[in-house]
Amino acid sequence: MQLSAFSRPGRFWRGNLHTHSTRSDGVLPPEEVCRRYRAEGYDFLALTDHFVGRFGYPITDTTALRAPGFTTLLGAELHSGAMANGELWHILAVGLPPGFAPSNSPDFAPVPDQESGAQIAARARAAGAFVAIAHPQWSGLTLEDARSIEAAHAVEIYNHGCATGCDRPDGTAIADLLLGEGRALSLIATDDAHFSEPDHFGGWVMVKAPENTPEALLAALKDGAFYSSQGPELRDVRLHDTHVEVACSAVATVILQGRGTAAVAHHGHSLTRAEIPLTRFANSPWLRVTVIDAASRRAWSNPIHRPA
Template identity: 75%
Template structure:
Protein backbone atom coordinates (compact mmCIF):
# COMPACT_ATOMS: atom_id res chain seq x y z
CA UNK A 1 0.00 0.00 0.00
CA UNK A 2 1.16 3.55 -0.68
CA UNK A 3 2.84 5.21 2.31
CA UNK A 4 0.15 7.90 2.40
CA UNK A 5 -2.22 5.23 3.74
CA UNK A 6 0.18 3.45 6.10
CA UNK A 7 2.12 6.34 7.63
CA UNK A 8 1.08 7.34 11.15
CA UNK A 9 -1.09 10.37 11.73
CA UNK A 10 -4.05 11.84 9.87
CA UNK A 11 -4.64 13.72 6.65
CA UNK A 12 -4.21 17.49 6.56
CA UNK A 13 -5.57 19.54 3.64
CA UNK A 14 -3.32 22.25 2.21
CA UNK A 15 -2.47 24.43 -0.76
CA UNK A 16 1.17 24.68 -1.83
CA UNK A 17 1.04 27.48 -4.44
CA UNK A 18 -0.47 30.88 -3.61
CA UNK A 19 0.26 34.58 -4.17
CA UNK A 20 -0.43 37.76 -2.24
CA UNK A 21 0.04 41.47 -2.89
CA UNK A 22 3.71 41.01 -2.01
CA UNK A 23 3.98 39.98 -5.68
CA UNK A 24 1.13 39.81 -8.23
CA UNK A 25 -1.77 38.67 -6.05
CA UNK A 26 -4.47 41.16 -5.11
CA UNK A 27 -4.98 40.33 -1.41
CA UNK A 28 -2.79 40.86 1.62
CA UNK A 29 -1.06 37.83 3.11
CA UNK A 30 -3.30 38.11 6.17
CA UNK A 31 -6.47 38.00 4.05
CA UNK A 32 -5.21 35.10 1.92
CA UNK A 33 -4.52 33.09 5.08
CA UNK A 34 -7.90 34.04 6.56
CA UNK A 35 -9.74 32.84 3.46
CA UNK A 36 -7.97 29.48 3.29
CA UNK A 37 -8.57 28.88 6.99
CA UNK A 38 -12.23 29.87 6.61
CA UNK A 39 -12.57 27.36 3.75
CA UNK A 40 -11.43 24.54 6.03
CA UNK A 41 -7.81 24.22 4.97
CA UNK A 42 -5.35 23.03 7.59
CA UNK A 43 -2.27 24.67 6.08
CA UNK A 44 -1.08 27.02 3.36
CA UNK A 45 2.19 27.83 1.62
CA UNK A 46 2.20 31.42 0.40
CA UNK A 47 4.67 31.39 -2.51
CA UNK A 48 5.11 34.88 -3.92
CA UNK A 49 7.29 35.46 -6.98
CA UNK A 50 10.93 35.61 -5.86
CA UNK A 51 12.17 38.28 -8.28
CA UNK A 52 13.69 41.73 -7.99
CA UNK A 53 10.65 43.73 -9.14
CA UNK A 54 8.94 42.54 -5.94
CA UNK A 55 12.09 42.81 -3.76
CA UNK A 56 12.57 39.01 -3.65
CA UNK A 57 9.85 38.24 -1.08
CA UNK A 58 9.68 35.18 1.11
CA UNK A 59 6.41 36.33 2.62
CA UNK A 60 6.35 35.92 6.39
CA UNK A 61 3.08 34.25 7.39
CA UNK A 62 4.10 32.96 10.82
CA UNK A 63 1.87 35.43 12.67
CA UNK A 64 -1.22 33.99 10.92
CA UNK A 65 -0.72 30.51 12.33
CA UNK A 66 -3.39 29.28 14.74
CA UNK A 67 -4.05 26.08 16.69
CA UNK A 68 -6.10 24.75 13.75
CA UNK A 69 -4.11 26.29 10.89
CA UNK A 70 -0.44 26.55 10.00
CA UNK A 71 1.67 28.05 7.25
CA UNK A 72 4.85 26.99 5.47
CA UNK A 73 7.19 29.67 4.13
CA UNK A 74 8.10 29.42 0.48
CA UNK A 75 8.34 31.17 -2.88
CA UNK A 76 8.03 30.67 -6.62
CA UNK A 77 11.58 30.87 -7.95
CA UNK A 78 12.64 32.31 -11.30
CA UNK A 79 16.03 32.11 -12.96
CA UNK A 80 17.37 31.04 -16.32
CA UNK A 81 15.59 30.47 -19.62
CA UNK A 82 13.60 27.47 -20.75
CA UNK A 83 13.89 26.40 -24.40
CA UNK A 84 11.11 28.82 -25.38
CA UNK A 85 13.14 31.72 -24.00
CA UNK A 86 10.87 32.35 -21.01
CA UNK A 87 11.94 32.37 -17.37
CA UNK A 88 11.67 29.22 -15.25
CA UNK A 89 8.89 28.89 -12.64
CA UNK A 90 9.92 26.55 -9.82
CA UNK A 91 7.90 26.05 -6.65
CA UNK A 92 9.90 25.89 -3.42
CA UNK A 93 7.95 25.16 -0.22
CA UNK A 94 9.87 25.35 3.04
CA UNK A 95 12.52 27.89 2.09
CA UNK A 96 14.58 29.54 4.84
CA UNK A 97 13.90 33.25 5.19
CA UNK A 98 17.53 34.09 4.33
CA UNK A 99 17.55 32.17 1.02
CA UNK A 100 19.96 34.02 -1.29
CA UNK A 101 18.16 35.72 -4.20
CA UNK A 102 19.19 35.00 -7.78
CA UNK A 103 20.01 37.69 -10.32
CA UNK A 104 16.40 37.87 -11.55
CA UNK A 105 15.25 41.49 -11.78
CA UNK A 106 12.04 40.68 -13.66
CA UNK A 107 10.20 38.03 -15.64
CA UNK A 108 12.70 38.03 -18.51
CA UNK A 109 15.99 36.12 -18.49
CA UNK A 110 19.16 38.17 -18.16
CA UNK A 111 22.82 37.36 -18.66
CA UNK A 112 24.90 35.95 -15.83
CA UNK A 113 21.99 34.43 -13.90
CA UNK A 114 21.94 30.87 -12.61
CA UNK A 115 19.93 28.27 -14.49
CA UNK A 116 16.61 26.84 -13.40
CA UNK A 117 18.37 23.62 -12.47
CA UNK A 118 20.87 25.50 -10.31
CA UNK A 119 18.30 27.49 -8.32
CA UNK A 120 16.15 24.38 -7.87
CA UNK A 121 19.15 22.52 -6.47
CA UNK A 122 19.98 25.41 -4.14
CA UNK A 123 16.39 25.40 -2.86
CA UNK A 124 16.41 21.65 -2.24
CA UNK A 125 19.78 21.84 -0.51
CA UNK A 126 18.32 24.60 1.71
CA UNK A 127 15.57 22.23 2.85
CA UNK A 128 12.70 23.05 0.49
CA UNK A 129 10.21 20.72 -1.18
CA UNK A 130 10.75 21.54 -4.86
CA UNK A 131 8.21 21.14 -7.67
CA UNK A 132 8.12 21.88 -11.39
CA UNK A 133 5.27 24.37 -11.70
CA UNK A 134 2.53 24.28 -14.38
CA UNK A 135 4.48 22.53 -17.17
CA UNK A 136 1.68 22.90 -19.73
CA UNK A 137 1.20 26.61 -19.03
CA UNK A 138 4.96 27.17 -19.24
CA UNK A 139 5.32 25.41 -22.59
CA UNK A 140 7.82 23.08 -20.96
CA UNK A 141 9.66 20.60 -23.16
CA UNK A 142 10.76 17.20 -21.95
CA UNK A 143 14.37 18.32 -22.28
CA UNK A 144 13.58 21.29 -20.03
CA UNK A 145 11.95 19.07 -17.42
CA UNK A 146 14.81 16.55 -17.47
CA UNK A 147 17.17 19.31 -16.39
CA UNK A 148 15.48 19.93 -13.03
CA UNK A 149 17.08 17.01 -11.26
CA UNK A 150 16.36 18.44 -7.79
CA UNK A 151 12.56 18.31 -8.16
CA UNK A 152 10.55 16.28 -5.68
CA UNK A 153 7.33 16.69 -7.65
CA UNK A 154 5.49 17.93 -10.73
CA UNK A 155 2.24 19.89 -10.62
CA UNK A 156 -0.23 17.45 -12.15
CA UNK A 157 -2.98 20.07 -11.83
CA UNK A 158 -2.84 23.86 -11.46
CA UNK A 159 -6.26 25.41 -10.84
CA UNK A 160 -5.24 28.95 -11.80
CA UNK A 161 -4.00 27.69 -15.15
CA UNK A 162 -7.25 25.75 -15.60
CA UNK A 163 -9.36 28.84 -15.06
CA UNK A 164 -7.13 31.40 -16.74
CA UNK A 165 -5.98 29.64 -19.92
CA UNK A 166 -7.15 26.00 -19.93
CA UNK A 167 -3.57 24.77 -19.53
CA UNK A 168 -3.75 22.99 -16.20
CA UNK A 169 -2.17 19.63 -16.97
CA UNK A 170 1.16 18.22 -15.85
CA UNK A 171 0.45 14.53 -16.39
CA UNK A 172 2.21 14.28 -19.75
CA UNK A 173 5.44 15.73 -18.38
CA UNK A 174 5.24 13.70 -15.17
CA UNK A 175 4.55 10.42 -16.95
CA UNK A 176 7.46 10.85 -19.35
CA UNK A 177 9.83 11.61 -16.48
CA UNK A 178 8.51 8.62 -14.51
CA UNK A 179 9.14 6.42 -17.54
CA UNK A 180 12.76 7.57 -17.54
CA UNK A 181 13.08 6.41 -13.93
CA UNK A 182 12.59 9.70 -12.10
CA UNK A 183 11.07 9.08 -8.66
CA UNK A 184 8.66 11.99 -8.59
CA UNK A 185 5.49 12.84 -6.68
CA UNK A 186 2.40 14.60 -8.07
CA UNK A 187 0.80 17.70 -6.55
CA UNK A 188 -2.40 19.60 -7.27
CA UNK A 189 -2.33 23.31 -6.47
CA UNK A 190 -4.34 26.52 -6.79
CA UNK A 191 -1.70 29.04 -7.90
CA UNK A 192 -4.22 31.50 -6.48
CA UNK A 193 -3.95 35.23 -7.12
CA UNK A 194 -7.61 36.00 -6.29
CA UNK A 195 -7.91 38.06 -9.48
CA UNK A 196 -10.17 35.39 -11.04
CA UNK A 197 -11.82 32.17 -9.75
CA UNK A 198 -8.42 30.53 -9.28
CA UNK A 199 -8.74 29.39 -5.66
CA UNK A 200 -9.98 26.38 -3.67
CA UNK A 201 -9.79 24.11 -6.72
CA UNK A 202 -6.79 21.80 -6.17
CA UNK A 203 -5.01 20.70 -3.02
CA UNK A 204 -2.86 18.08 -1.33
CA UNK A 205 -3.94 15.77 1.49
CA UNK A 206 -0.81 15.18 3.57
CA UNK A 207 -0.53 12.36 6.12
CA UNK A 208 1.37 13.48 9.21
CA UNK A 209 1.15 13.15 12.98
CA UNK A 210 1.12 16.91 13.51
CA UNK A 211 -0.06 19.94 11.58
CA UNK A 212 3.31 21.66 11.82
CA UNK A 213 5.57 22.97 9.05
CA UNK A 214 8.27 20.47 9.96
CA UNK A 215 5.98 17.42 9.98
CA UNK A 216 4.19 18.47 6.79
CA UNK A 217 7.45 19.08 4.92
CA UNK A 218 8.84 15.70 5.97
CA UNK A 219 5.65 13.99 4.77
CA UNK A 220 5.68 15.86 1.45
CA UNK A 221 9.26 14.82 0.77
CA UNK A 222 8.42 11.21 1.67
CA UNK A 223 5.40 11.19 -0.67
CA UNK A 224 2.94 10.64 2.18
CA UNK A 225 0.07 12.44 0.45
CA UNK A 226 -2.36 12.43 -2.44
CA UNK A 227 -3.82 15.27 -4.49
CA UNK A 228 -7.44 16.16 -5.12
CA UNK A 229 -10.08 18.47 -6.54
CA UNK A 230 -12.72 16.92 -4.28
CA UNK A 231 -12.76 13.10 -4.13
CA UNK A 232 -11.11 11.32 -1.21
CA UNK A 233 -8.64 8.48 -1.58
CA UNK A 234 -8.85 6.16 1.42
CA UNK A 235 -6.59 3.31 0.36
CA UNK A 236 -4.55 2.15 -2.62
CA UNK A 237 -3.37 -1.44 -2.22
CA UNK A 238 -1.45 -3.56 -4.69
CA UNK A 239 -2.56 -7.18 -4.77
CA UNK A 240 -1.92 -10.25 -6.90
CA UNK A 241 -3.05 -9.32 -10.39
CA UNK A 242 -5.10 -6.30 -9.33
CA UNK A 243 -5.00 -3.04 -7.42
CA UNK A 244 -7.75 -2.11 -4.96
CA UNK A 245 -8.73 1.54 -4.63
CA UNK A 246 -10.87 2.67 -1.69
CA UNK A 247 -12.36 6.13 -2.08
CA UNK A 248 -15.33 8.38 -1.61
CA UNK A 249 -18.08 7.74 -4.15
CA UNK A 250 -16.64 7.98 -7.67
CA UNK A 251 -17.75 7.13 -11.20
CA UNK A 252 -14.37 6.12 -12.67
CA UNK A 253 -11.16 4.58 -11.38
CA UNK A 254 -8.27 4.66 -13.83
CA UNK A 255 -4.82 3.13 -13.48
CA UNK A 256 -2.11 4.56 -15.73
CA UNK A 257 1.37 3.27 -16.50
CA UNK A 258 4.23 3.67 -18.94
CA UNK A 259 3.40 4.47 -22.54
CA UNK A 260 -0.20 3.69 -23.47
CA UNK A 261 -0.80 1.31 -20.57
CA UNK A 262 -4.07 2.20 -18.84
CA UNK A 263 -7.15 0.42 -17.51
CA UNK A 264 -10.39 2.06 -16.39
CA UNK A 265 -13.34 0.78 -14.36
CA UNK A 266 -16.59 2.78 -14.55
CA UNK A 267 -19.70 2.53 -12.44
CA UNK A 268 -22.02 4.24 -9.99
CA UNK A 269 -21.05 5.43 -6.52
CA UNK A 270 -17.98 3.18 -6.40
CA UNK A 271 -16.16 3.19 -3.06
CA UNK A 272 -14.03 0.01 -3.28
CA UNK A 273 -12.82 -0.84 -6.77
CA UNK A 274 -10.49 -3.52 -8.10
CA UNK A 275 -8.64 -2.77 -11.32
CA UNK A 276 -6.83 -5.64 -13.11
CA UNK A 277 -3.13 -5.15 -13.80
CA UNK A 278 -2.76 -7.24 -16.96
CA UNK A 279 -1.85 -4.15 -19.01
CA UNK A 280 1.04 -3.25 -16.72
CA UNK A 281 3.33 -6.28 -16.86
CA UNK A 282 6.10 -4.22 -18.50
CA UNK A 283 5.48 -0.90 -16.77
CA UNK A 284 7.91 0.00 -13.97
CA UNK A 285 5.33 2.27 -12.34
CA UNK A 286 1.60 2.83 -12.07
CA UNK A 287 -0.56 5.59 -10.64
CA UNK A 288 -4.27 6.01 -9.89
CA UNK A 289 -6.82 8.65 -10.88
CA UNK A 290 -10.39 8.66 -9.57
CA UNK A 291 -13.16 10.83 -11.05
CA UNK A 292 -16.49 11.64 -9.38
CA UNK A 293 -19.84 12.36 -11.08
CA UNK A 294 -19.03 16.09 -11.18
CA UNK A 295 -15.79 15.41 -13.10
CA UNK A 296 -13.55 16.22 -10.17
CA UNK A 297 -10.39 14.15 -9.84
CA UNK A 298 -8.03 12.82 -7.21
CA UNK A 299 -4.55 11.47 -7.98
CA UNK A 300 -2.31 9.05 -6.13
CA UNK A 301 1.43 9.29 -6.13
CA UNK A 302 3.18 6.72 -8.35
CA UNK A 303 3.70 3.15 -7.21
CA UNK A 304 6.96 1.58 -8.33
CA UNK A 305 6.45 -2.01 -9.41
Protein backbone atom coordinates in the same frame (compact mmCIF):
# COMPACT_ATOMS: atom_id res chain seq x y z
CA MET B 1 2.21 -2.96 -0.87
CA GLN B 2 0.31 0.06 0.45
CA LEU B 3 1.14 3.64 -0.51
CA SER B 4 2.69 5.57 2.37
CA ALA B 5 -0.16 8.09 2.41
CA PHE B 6 -2.39 5.31 3.70
CA SER B 7 0.05 3.23 5.74
CA ARG B 8 1.94 5.74 7.84
CA PRO B 9 0.68 7.02 11.21
CA GLY B 10 -1.21 10.28 11.48
CA ARG B 11 -4.17 11.86 9.76
CA PHE B 12 -4.76 13.81 6.57
CA TRP B 13 -4.25 17.58 6.50
CA ARG B 14 -5.59 19.64 3.59
CA GLY B 15 -3.36 22.35 2.16
CA ASN B 16 -2.49 24.54 -0.79
CA LEU B 17 1.16 24.77 -1.83
CA HIS B 18 1.03 27.54 -4.45
CA THR B 19 -0.42 30.95 -3.52
CA HIS B 20 0.33 34.64 -4.13
CA SER B 21 -0.35 37.82 -2.21
CA THR B 22 0.31 41.55 -2.52
CA ARG B 23 3.92 40.76 -1.68
CA SER B 24 4.15 39.96 -5.40
CA ASP B 25 1.33 39.97 -7.99
CA GLY B 26 -1.62 38.76 -5.90
CA VAL B 27 -4.43 41.16 -5.09
CA LEU B 28 -4.95 40.33 -1.40
CA PRO B 29 -2.58 40.93 1.52
CA PRO B 30 -1.10 37.85 3.22
CA GLU B 31 -3.42 38.24 6.22
CA GLU B 32 -6.54 38.06 4.07
CA VAL B 33 -5.23 35.19 1.94
CA CYS B 34 -4.57 33.13 5.07
CA ARG B 35 -7.93 34.12 6.56
CA ARG B 36 -9.80 32.91 3.48
CA TYR B 37 -8.00 29.57 3.31
CA ARG B 38 -8.55 29.02 7.00
CA ALA B 39 -12.25 29.95 6.65
CA GLU B 40 -12.60 27.45 3.79
CA GLY B 41 -11.43 24.61 6.03
CA TYR B 42 -7.81 24.32 4.95
CA ASP B 43 -5.36 23.07 7.57
CA PHE B 44 -2.27 24.72 6.08
CA LEU B 45 -1.10 27.09 3.38
CA ALA B 46 2.14 27.99 1.65
CA LEU B 47 2.37 31.58 0.40
CA THR B 48 4.77 31.36 -2.55
CA ASP B 49 5.20 34.88 -3.86
CA HIS B 50 7.33 35.49 -6.94
CA PHE B 51 11.03 35.57 -6.02
CA VAL B 52 12.15 38.35 -8.35
CA GLY B 53 13.76 41.72 -7.82
CA ARG B 54 10.68 43.67 -8.84
CA PHE B 55 9.05 42.54 -5.58
CA GLY B 56 12.20 42.54 -3.43
CA TYR B 57 12.77 38.76 -3.58
CA PRO B 58 10.06 37.99 -1.02
CA ILE B 59 9.85 34.93 1.17
CA THR B 60 6.61 36.06 2.78
CA ASP B 61 6.71 35.63 6.54
CA THR B 62 3.38 34.09 7.57
CA THR B 63 4.48 32.75 10.96
CA ALA B 64 2.37 35.32 12.81
CA LEU B 65 -0.70 34.13 10.88
CA ARG B 66 -0.54 30.60 12.28
CA ALA B 67 -3.38 29.73 14.65
CA PRO B 68 -4.76 26.66 16.41
CA GLY B 69 -5.78 24.26 13.64
CA PHE B 70 -4.06 26.26 10.90
CA THR B 71 -0.38 26.47 10.03
CA THR B 72 1.73 27.95 7.27
CA LEU B 73 4.81 26.94 5.32
CA LEU B 74 7.31 29.50 4.06
CA GLY B 75 8.16 29.37 0.39
CA ALA B 76 8.44 31.14 -2.93
CA GLU B 77 8.03 30.66 -6.66
CA LEU B 78 11.57 30.83 -7.98
CA HIS B 79 12.54 32.30 -11.35
CA SER B 80 15.94 32.05 -13.00
CA GLY B 81 17.26 31.04 -16.39
CA ALA B 82 15.49 30.40 -19.67
CA MET B 83 13.46 27.39 -20.76
CA ALA B 84 13.72 26.15 -24.35
CA ASN B 85 11.05 28.66 -25.40
CA GLY B 86 13.18 31.54 -24.10
CA GLU B 87 10.88 32.33 -21.16
CA LEU B 88 11.82 32.39 -17.49
CA TRP B 89 11.62 29.26 -15.34
CA HIS B 90 8.88 28.91 -12.68
CA ILE B 91 9.88 26.53 -9.87
CA LEU B 92 7.90 26.04 -6.68
CA ALA B 93 9.90 25.82 -3.44
CA VAL B 94 8.02 25.16 -0.18
CA GLY B 95 9.91 25.14 3.10
CA LEU B 96 12.55 27.69 2.16
CA PRO B 97 14.56 29.27 4.96
CA PRO B 98 13.95 33.02 5.35
CA GLY B 99 17.56 33.78 4.44
CA PHE B 100 17.54 31.98 1.09
CA ALA B 101 19.87 33.98 -1.15
CA PRO B 102 18.28 35.88 -4.04
CA SER B 103 19.00 34.93 -7.60
CA ASN B 104 19.92 37.46 -10.26
CA SER B 105 16.31 37.71 -11.47
CA PRO B 106 15.28 41.35 -11.60
CA ASP B 107 11.98 40.68 -13.35
CA PHE B 108 10.04 38.09 -15.36
CA ALA B 109 12.56 37.78 -18.18
CA PRO B 110 15.88 35.95 -18.39
CA VAL B 111 19.03 38.05 -18.12
CA PRO B 112 22.69 37.19 -18.73
CA ASP B 113 24.76 35.64 -15.94
CA GLN B 114 21.89 34.23 -13.89
CA GLU B 115 21.48 30.74 -12.51
CA SER B 116 19.75 28.15 -14.65
CA GLY B 117 16.45 26.69 -13.51
CA ALA B 118 18.28 23.50 -12.61
CA GLN B 119 20.79 25.39 -10.48
CA ILE B 120 18.27 27.39 -8.45
CA ALA B 121 16.12 24.28 -7.95
CA ALA B 122 19.15 22.37 -6.66
CA ARG B 123 20.03 25.26 -4.34
CA ALA B 124 16.48 25.34 -2.96
CA ARG B 125 16.46 21.61 -2.32
CA ALA B 126 19.83 21.80 -0.60
CA ALA B 127 18.37 24.54 1.63
CA GLY B 128 15.64 22.13 2.76
CA ALA B 129 12.76 22.99 0.43
CA PHE B 130 10.23 20.70 -1.21
CA VAL B 131 10.74 21.51 -4.90
CA ALA B 132 8.17 21.14 -7.68
CA ILE B 133 8.08 21.86 -11.40
CA ALA B 134 5.25 24.37 -11.73
CA HIS B 135 2.46 24.28 -14.37
CA PRO B 136 4.26 22.37 -17.18
CA GLN B 137 1.50 22.92 -19.75
CA TRP B 138 1.14 26.64 -19.05
CA SER B 139 4.92 27.09 -19.18
CA GLY B 140 5.22 25.25 -22.49
CA LEU B 141 7.82 22.89 -21.03
CA THR B 142 9.62 20.47 -23.26
CA LEU B 143 10.64 17.07 -21.94
CA GLU B 144 14.26 18.21 -22.10
CA ASP B 145 13.38 21.21 -19.94
CA ALA B 146 11.73 19.01 -17.36
CA ARG B 147 14.58 16.50 -17.37
CA SER B 148 17.00 19.25 -16.39
CA ILE B 149 15.31 19.87 -13.01
CA GLU B 150 16.93 16.91 -11.30
CA ALA B 151 16.28 18.40 -7.85
CA ALA B 152 12.49 18.26 -8.23
CA HIS B 153 10.51 16.25 -5.71
CA ALA B 154 7.26 16.72 -7.64
CA VAL B 155 5.43 17.93 -10.73
CA GLU B 156 2.23 19.97 -10.63
CA ILE B 157 -0.29 17.54 -12.10
CA TYR B 158 -3.01 20.19 -11.84
CA ASN B 159 -2.89 23.98 -11.47
CA HIS B 160 -6.28 25.57 -10.84
CA GLY B 161 -5.23 29.07 -11.82
CA CYS B 162 -4.03 27.78 -15.17
CA ALA B 163 -7.36 25.97 -15.59
CA THR B 164 -9.45 29.09 -15.00
CA GLY B 165 -7.12 31.57 -16.67
CA CYS B 166 -6.03 29.84 -19.87
CA ASP B 167 -7.27 26.21 -19.91
CA ARG B 168 -3.72 24.89 -19.53
CA PRO B 169 -3.82 23.17 -16.14
CA ASP B 170 -2.18 19.86 -16.91
CA GLY B 171 1.08 18.21 -15.88
CA THR B 172 0.26 14.58 -16.60
CA ALA B 173 2.15 14.23 -19.87
CA ILE B 174 5.44 15.60 -18.51
CA ALA B 175 5.06 13.70 -15.23
CA ASP B 176 4.36 10.39 -16.95
CA LEU B 177 7.29 10.77 -19.33
CA LEU B 178 9.66 11.52 -16.45
CA LEU B 179 8.28 8.56 -14.49
CA GLY B 180 8.88 6.40 -17.56
CA GLU B 181 12.53 7.42 -17.46
CA GLY B 182 12.83 6.26 -13.86
CA ARG B 183 12.41 9.55 -12.01
CA ALA B 184 11.04 9.16 -8.47
CA LEU B 185 8.51 12.00 -8.47
CA SER B 186 5.30 12.82 -6.65
CA LEU B 187 2.32 14.72 -8.06
CA ILE B 188 0.75 17.85 -6.57
CA ALA B 189 -2.48 19.73 -7.29
CA THR B 190 -2.41 23.42 -6.45
CA ASP B 191 -4.39 26.63 -6.80
CA ASP B 192 -1.70 29.11 -7.88
CA ALA B 193 -4.19 31.58 -6.42
CA HIS B 194 -3.86 35.31 -7.08
CA PHE B 195 -7.52 36.10 -6.29
CA SER B 196 -7.80 38.22 -9.45
CA GLU B 197 -10.09 35.56 -11.00
CA PRO B 198 -11.75 32.36 -9.70
CA ASP B 199 -8.36 30.67 -9.26
CA HIS B 200 -8.72 29.52 -5.67
CA PHE B 201 -10.01 26.50 -3.68
CA GLY B 202 -9.86 24.23 -6.72
CA GLY B 203 -6.87 21.92 -6.22
CA TRP B 204 -5.08 20.80 -3.07
CA VAL B 205 -2.94 18.18 -1.40
CA MET B 206 -4.02 15.86 1.42
CA VAL B 207 -0.89 15.24 3.48
CA LYS B 208 -0.62 12.35 5.97
CA ALA B 209 1.33 13.47 9.03
CA PRO B 210 1.20 12.93 12.78
CA GLU B 211 0.61 16.62 13.46
CA ASN B 212 -0.18 19.84 11.65
CA THR B 213 3.22 21.47 12.01
CA PRO B 214 5.52 22.84 9.32
CA GLU B 215 8.17 20.25 10.17
CA ALA B 216 5.82 17.26 10.03
CA LEU B 217 4.07 18.44 6.86
CA LEU B 218 7.33 19.13 5.04
CA ALA B 219 8.74 15.71 5.98
CA ALA B 220 5.58 14.01 4.71
CA LEU B 221 5.65 15.98 1.45
CA LYS B 222 9.24 14.93 0.82
CA ASP B 223 8.32 11.32 1.59
CA GLY B 224 5.41 11.41 -0.86
CA ALA B 225 2.90 10.68 1.92
CA PHE B 226 -0.02 12.53 0.34
CA TYR B 227 -2.47 12.53 -2.51
CA SER B 228 -3.90 15.39 -4.59
CA SER B 229 -7.51 16.29 -5.23
CA GLN B 230 -10.15 18.60 -6.65
CA GLY B 231 -12.78 17.04 -4.37
CA PRO B 232 -12.82 13.22 -4.26
CA GLU B 233 -11.15 11.38 -1.39
CA LEU B 234 -8.67 8.56 -1.82
CA ARG B 235 -8.88 6.24 1.19
CA ASP B 236 -6.51 3.43 0.23
CA VAL B 237 -4.34 2.30 -2.66
CA ARG B 238 -2.71 -1.14 -2.45
CA LEU B 239 -0.60 -3.08 -4.93
CA HIS B 240 -1.17 -6.84 -4.92
CA ASP B 241 0.46 -9.50 -7.08
CA THR B 242 -2.38 -9.53 -9.58
CA HIS B 243 -4.25 -6.25 -9.13
CA VAL B 244 -4.36 -2.79 -7.58
CA GLU B 245 -7.04 -2.22 -4.97
CA VAL B 246 -8.52 1.28 -4.58
CA ALA B 247 -10.86 2.63 -1.90
CA CYS B 248 -12.30 6.13 -2.28
CA SER B 249 -15.30 8.38 -1.80
CA ALA B 250 -18.13 7.88 -4.27
CA VAL B 251 -16.86 8.32 -7.84
CA ALA B 252 -17.86 7.41 -11.38
CA THR B 253 -14.49 6.23 -12.68
CA VAL B 254 -11.35 4.63 -11.30
CA ILE B 255 -8.35 4.55 -13.64
CA LEU B 256 -5.01 2.80 -13.25
CA GLN B 257 -2.25 4.32 -15.41
CA GLY B 258 1.23 3.11 -16.25
CA ARG B 259 4.03 3.66 -18.72
CA GLY B 260 3.18 4.28 -22.35
CA THR B 261 -0.35 3.24 -23.34
CA ALA B 262 -0.93 1.11 -20.26
CA ALA B 263 -4.22 2.22 -18.68
CA VAL B 264 -7.40 0.51 -17.50
CA ALA B 265 -10.60 2.28 -16.41
CA HIS B 266 -13.39 0.92 -14.25
CA HIS B 267 -16.70 2.80 -14.62
CA GLY B 268 -19.84 2.65 -12.50
CA HIS B 269 -22.18 4.52 -10.20
CA SER B 270 -21.16 5.72 -6.75
CA LEU B 271 -18.08 3.52 -6.79
CA THR B 272 -16.22 3.34 -3.50
CA ARG B 273 -13.97 0.34 -4.26
CA ALA B 274 -12.33 -1.08 -7.36
CA GLU B 275 -9.85 -3.83 -8.21
CA ILE B 276 -7.92 -3.20 -11.42
CA PRO B 277 -6.07 -6.24 -12.86
CA LEU B 278 -2.39 -5.83 -13.70
CA THR B 279 -2.56 -7.76 -16.98
CA ARG B 280 -1.79 -4.67 -19.09
CA PHE B 281 0.97 -3.42 -16.78
CA ALA B 282 3.56 -6.21 -16.97
CA ASN B 283 6.14 -3.86 -18.51
CA SER B 284 5.37 -0.76 -16.44
CA PRO B 285 7.80 0.02 -13.60
CA TRP B 286 5.33 2.50 -12.11
CA LEU B 287 1.59 2.81 -11.61
CA ARG B 288 -0.70 5.60 -10.47
CA VAL B 289 -4.42 5.98 -9.79
CA THR B 290 -6.88 8.66 -10.88
CA VAL B 291 -10.49 8.76 -9.65
CA ILE B 292 -13.18 10.97 -11.22
CA ASP B 293 -16.49 11.80 -9.58
CA ALA B 294 -19.84 12.51 -11.21
CA ALA B 295 -18.99 16.23 -11.39
CA SER B 296 -15.73 15.43 -13.28
CA ARG B 297 -13.57 16.36 -10.30
CA ARG B 298 -10.43 14.29 -9.92
CA ALA B 299 -8.10 12.93 -7.30
CA TRP B 300 -4.65 11.55 -8.05
CA SER B 301 -2.46 9.13 -6.13
CA ASN B 302 1.27 9.41 -6.08
CA PRO B 303 3.05 6.84 -8.23
CA ILE B 304 3.68 3.31 -7.05
CA HIS B 305 7.22 2.32 -8.01
CA ARG B 306 7.26 -1.43 -8.51
CA PRO B 307 10.19 -3.61 -7.47
CA ALA B 308 12.44 -4.52 -10.40
